[in-house]
Amino acid sequence: MKQVPIVENVLKLNDEVAAMNRRDLEAAGVFTIDLIGSPGCGKTALLEATLEAMRGELAIGVLVGDLATTRDGDRLAAHCDDVVQINNGRSCHLESHQVRSAMSKIPLEKLDILVIENVGNLICPVGFDLGQDVKVGMFSVSEGDDKPAKHPHLVAAAELIVLNKTDLLPYVRFDRDVFTRDVKRINPGVELIEVSVQNGQIDPWLCWLRKKAKR
Amino acid sequence: MHEQSIVIALLEQVRRHTPDGATLRKVKVRAGAMRAIEPELMRWAWAAGTKDTAMQGAALELTIEPYQLTCPKCGRRWKSEALFERCSCGCDDATPGGDDALTLTAIEIDEMPPEVRPEVRDERSVLEERAAT
Numbered sequence: 001m002k003q004v005p006i007v008e009n010v011l012k013l014n015d016e017v018a019a020m021n022r023r024d025l026e027a028a029g030v031f032t033i034d035l036i037g038s039p040g041c042g043k044t045a046l047l048e049a050t051l052e053a054m055r056g057e058l059a060i061g062v063l064v065g066d067l068a069t070t071r072d073g074d075r076l077a078a079h080c081d082d083v084v085q086i087n088n089g090r091s092c093h094l095e096s097h098q099v100r101s102a103m104s105k106i107p108l109e110k111l112d113i114l115v116i117e118n119v120g121n122l123i124c125p126v127g128f129d130l131g132q133d134v135k136v137g138m139f140s141v142s143e144g145d146d147k148p149a150k151h152p153h154l155v156a157a158a159e160l161i162v163l164n165k166t167d168l169l170p171y172v173r174f175d176r177d178v179f180t181r182d183v184k185r186i187n188p189g190v191e192l193i194e195v196s197v198q199n200g201q202i203d204p205w206l207c208w209l210r211k212k213a214k215r
Numbered sequence: 216m217h218e219q220s221i222v223i224a225l226l227e228q229v230r231r232h233t234p235d236g237a238t239l240r241k242v243k244v245r246a247g248a249m250r251a252i253e254p255e256l257m258r259w260a261w262a263a264g265t266k267d268t269a270m271q272g273a274a275l276e277l278t279i280e281p282y283q284l285t286c287p288k289c290g291r292r293w294k295s296e297a298l299f300e301r302c303s304c305g306c307d308d309a310t311p312g313g314d315d316a317l318t319l320t321a322i323e324i325d326e327m328p329p330e331v332r333p334e335v336r337d338e339r340s341v342l343e344e345r346a347a348t
Contacts, residue, residue: 001240003323006232010225010244010317090343093217124217127250127315152298152311153251185308188287 014128018096021103021131028108030061031212032116034130036154037138038147039120042164044072045197046138046205047115051079053206058213059110063102064117065094072117082106093125094118100131112213122151133212134159141165142172145179148186155186160193160208167196218253221317222260228319229270234326239273241323248282248313284309 009015025032037043047062054060061082064072073085084102086094099116108114116132118125126135137158139147142165148155155161161183169176183192193204225244233239242261246252254277261275281294286302286309298311 001323001325003321004232005321006319007321008228008232008319010221010228010319012228013224091220093220095220123251124220127217127317128220149299153249156249156311157315181308185310188310 011128014096017100018129018131021096021100022133023131024103025108025114025131025133028111030108030111030114032114032130032132032134034116034118034125034132034135035138036118036122036125036135036158037120037162038122038140038143041120041138041140041143042197043117043120043138044075046162046164046195046202047076047117048079049197049200049202050115050205050209051076053202054209055079058112058209060113060115061106061108061111062115062117063094063099063106065098065119067091067119082111088119092119092121092123093128094130095128096130113209122147122154126153126157136160136162138162138164139179141168141174144173145175146182148179148182152186155183155190158187158190160191162205163192163194164197166194166201167199216256216260217251218256219260219264221252222257222264225261225319226264226270229322232319232322233270233324237324237326239270239322239324241274241276242319243276243278243321243323245278245280245316245318245320247280247316248311249315250317252277252279252317254279280313282311283313284311 035043051060062076062080063084063086064076065086065088066072067089068087070085073083076083084105086098086102088094088098116130135158137154180192183190195202195205229242257277258275265271265273281296282298283292284295284300285292286304286306288306289304291302300309301307302309
């Protein structure tokens, strides 16, 4: 038996394509977000409201990943021309080559911000570089206050955590202090904002986007 | 299950590094604690991906690095298999960390070809076929 030493990144191919994506997005002056959250936490609803609120102010494009259907893509396309639906079959996350293919279908040079709405999943998307500037983790109060502690890798990788559905706080068991403490414990430097897309209360998110688009 | 995607990438990588005519016996992979690898799922995906291929029977040796915990109160740093652990100073808020590297570190091969070799099939198609059933 012979041992052959190698020492090579297993995700080398994904990371190399992600680096190409990042280079092209930076050259076009686009701030790129990888938005990660559970199915049903309100990612698409937040983006719908964002596209309406930012109309005429910031040019936003969206790549949206789902295993099947164009339902999210259709919803978003009602608010924005630059939307690409990615259907990735059986996979639980997007990979950089899928993003690269979708990127080629929208005019990057016209955009200020590109949001990649990842497949609804708190685990698998975290470890795959897509070429984004930042990862944003999204939770909702109806999922429970324990989700950051149960999914710490997303919190650790995120620059921003968005807590949605705060309008449901009177009706569900959710301790803000527990949620906040766990988030800050896992990632002391992460920014945490609360929104209620249902009630149109997304100003903290819009402020964060404006700040990032002006970098 | 991101382990399946990782194994698909690993299969291609290992195939590239395995000399023609050699039989793969073992693959050694090191994963940082923050990579969130579940060893059992990784081994399942490896077994499924290599079945009916020239790599069938090769072992996957997976080393998961421990978390690096940092206490925000006393500054102590230590390594642990646990993501959340109380510091010796009594603080319960230690911050978990560690790297997220995923590295193929080595392969072990027999350079003599086996007398009977299974039919060689494309690893990606085999894994996708299994995932569909």
